[in-house]
Amino acid sequence: MVSGGADATMQTTMLDAVSEALSVAFVVYDRNDQLIYASRLIRNYFPIPAEFLSPGTRLRDYLGALYDAGWRDAATAGKGEIVQSREEWIAEHIAAHWRERSEVQQLDGRNRWTRYSKRRLPSGFGVCVITDITDQKKREEQWRADMERVQLTEEILDNLPQPVFVQDRNLAMVAVNKAFCAWMEISADSILGGTLASAFADEVAGRLQGVTRHILETGTPSAVSVDLPAGAAGIRRVVLRSQRVGKPGRYFIVTSFDDVAAVGSETAPGAPLGPALPLLPENDPVRPAIPAANIGRKALLITGNVEFESKALKTLQRLGIDACAVRDPGEQEAFLSVARSVGVVIDLVIVDTDMDVKCLEIAETFGTATITLDGFQLDTELAFLVMERLAGLDPDGAADDWEISTSEPQAATPVATAPLVLVAEDNEINQIVFSQILEGLGYSYRIAADGEEVVKLWLELQPDIVLMDITLPRLNGFEASRRIRELGLSSARATPIVGVLVQAFERDREECFAAGMDDVILKPLSPDAVEAVLSRVAPALKGVSAG
Template sequence: MNDVASGGADISRIVLESSCDALGLALLVCGRDDTILHASASMLQFFPVQPHLLKPGTRLRDFLGAVYDTGLRPGTLPESSRRRANREDWIAEQMGLHWRERYESVERAGRTRWICLRKRRLSSGMGILSVSDVSDQKKREEQLHTDLERVELTEQILDAQPNPICVKDRNLNYIAANKAFCAIHDVAPEAILGRSAWDVVDAELAERFEQSDRHVLATGRPHSEAEHIVRADGSDLWVVTRKYRVGVPGRHFVVTCMNDVTDIAAWYHGAEDGGGNSGLQIRDYSIFTPAQNFYDPFRALNVQQLVDAGSMIETLPARGLRVLLATADREMEDRIVARLRGSGLDACAVRNREELDAFAATAGDCGVKLDILALDTALPARDAILAGWKTCPVLEVSSQADATTLLGEIFKACTDRHQARSHFPPADWEVSFEGDATARTSASEVEVLVAEDNQINQFVFAQILDGLGVSYRIAANGREAVELWQELQPSLVLMDISMPVMNGFEAAAAIRDAESQTGRRTPIIAVTAQALDIDLKRCEASGMDDHIMKPISPDMIEALLRKHMRPATVRLTA
């Protein structure tokens, strides 16, 4: 009987040792009288005590005292082992932990080693201690924590940079973008990260960006280019964009840094030297490649706010207007003409009244219409010109005038003039189109109905449709658009989706509901600020046929007209 019992105990011990080795842990079992009943041999790997201290019958207190004496007791660093805590207090504390029903902790044992201690006290009074090495796991956690701190620090450094910076992966998707880059688009980083340039900018620019990005990825050669960007708030950003390849083979990235050179690209006046001119002037803006225009004029509140804020109005209807500057000041001519041309206007200058009269006569013979005459207040013949000039509105400009402010005044003058045309017949020198704003009341003459509540954007549509020779009417809200549609039966509706009283979705649904009784279908084009999937689905659900994104352009409108309606019939009036 004793031999059988002894053989069974040996088998149990062997199985227990094998299990500990397989699980990668050490096991210590003690009885209710705090004597060791069993200790696996692997316990010596964690606590280098004398082997006899792990034999059955050894007091747990003696084992803990030996662990304390090694200086590798859990929770004590090697460099602080000389400043030992009281031995008896430490042993008493550990004995108390062994009598807890459950106790688990991860503690440092040595300079680079971490162990996990799990203690259980069974209802029978038997205590079990398991010890496992978690150094690798702890190192991974510490490395992850360090990496996260490094990433956070890198993001903070990038966000602190005044220049826009972004990073793309080998699939050319954005994986990082600092605050300055997001500010250009006026969106949060979440709206950019994970997307490509095709989701952020126009298709033509996205293709150009992709070509340069892929060239940098393939060759590793840096790419640089001077660009003119219009931010989402309408202000200019003149940059020298540089692209670099970073990373290791198979994990290359493209880093794009836009160095802001606005201060030297635009003329400015210093204030510290008593008002004298300072800074530099770029006379040839053609070195800057037109980049993305993020400004949305539909966000603008009114013209006066734009002028007061000194916003760059490059994307508003002032683009393409013909402006003539009359000044004898060569410096003023160079500064203002270059700035206006850089903003998309057709600008030139004359230096005296004789040149002005000759220019006006030649322009009239060629059928070229001036939109604005900017007259230098210091020009000798100023009073005579003001008294006799009838060709176009005149804006008086001082020699110290800021070109940006002049842009706002030009736009405001054009806006006021357009609004006045709805009350006065066109002058005998103007060219007008059939169905002009002065006589658009008959349903047969109205080809396009524009639903738009913003006055600036109404002017944008009016300028474009006037230029295309298309008759139109403008509704200020969705309800008015439905009423004008019923009255005029236009061939096409351009519907802004965000309007007061009734939004574009509701107005389109109302038109489709009315058409269900007649069998007639008018093409309705949604005008959106962003091509979000949810908006496009609502456009489709409300019965709209197509959509365009702001800011709009003549090419965009002309393509819609060709697609959805016959070309307008244009005739000149006497």
């Protein structure tokens, strides 16, 4: 008897160790349906009294305790919706335990998924193994959600009218839309997984690769002009706009074709391409003439870097813009104050990204348009950014030089431009949705992926409206809105801010308004909902966007 008891204890100890090592609970019963062993983990799943788990307990009594404890749906074959009496429920489960094998998955009241695997051995002994598969189910749900997001993204991209391609952080092409394939006369299968060189000529691919690496590192959007073959039309000048989307470790670069203008195959080298196109870098073989609209424009450069200053001033001179440079915020404020006092209008302030953000705040105080750029953009994008920014400004009517004048600036004729919407959104899918909706409504837009960036772009661009997601990295949407309102105290016009919420919690609405927002909109987004909220907060812009 002692020997038999010791053996039983040893077996129980070993079974407990196996149960805990495998993180599974199991019950063993004999051919007479009496429990031989129940692991200690059983009570993690079924809170029944310990006496019903002791050896010798009838399987019927064990199941009755489960029923009484409220676990009527435990280990059922999906029949929990059927109302059964206690005896019917016990009889059905005893029958299930006598099958050679059965398996069922169950979601309990604590949102835990459990698998019940039952086996009846030829000897008549039975085993029921209980496993927590919650993590597995979550992975399956995440996989399905990811697949749905991929399909949604593909549908959105394919319905965009402009060509779009997407690169991952290794610069591999991971998505292209139908418009891109049609433009490039290439199939998706021949380019996906490849590099830029699989779609573009070597010179263009090399240039775009450098731009893409810079965007990945800095997050700064880019716009570069390139010449691409266009079938019988010859060559077309295309502006490629790129921006970084996603989160650290999962960044993607989305590039779309924009501002497309035909350059016929008969065009003579060096002929102007029209005023709507940006000037090219100095070493470009095709250099357009200086647009007449630039004559008399004035720009102020702010940088402490001598080389940066030299390159920028040279490019501005080639653009036909009068420009000079200052070295710090103090000099900038003094210069703009003097210029205002004598009636000289500064059209544009260009700020080196290495300078203090105060430079942007000062420009905002004086109501001057701004752009920011770093050393890489200085070499590749300065001309384009300046031309794009000046295109939306009215002629100032000031004298063609920097002489002191007492005459008042002449009133300018307003130029209708598409209203600019600044979108604060860090989710890559929602960024694409916003882009599609705003383009369809006739608005121009810029996207910021975090709260710090949206404040910076607000200072730089002075948008007409801000759509502010509240869950942003670095600064959340509430904090970013408060910063914008604080910085805009000296401005005569307060930018409307619309909070973008996932759910209509009253506390979120209240916090949006407390942070200085004017309205809220709920996800999922639709063109009608976006148009309605923009019409509410800025009705004067509706006609401009429609035009």
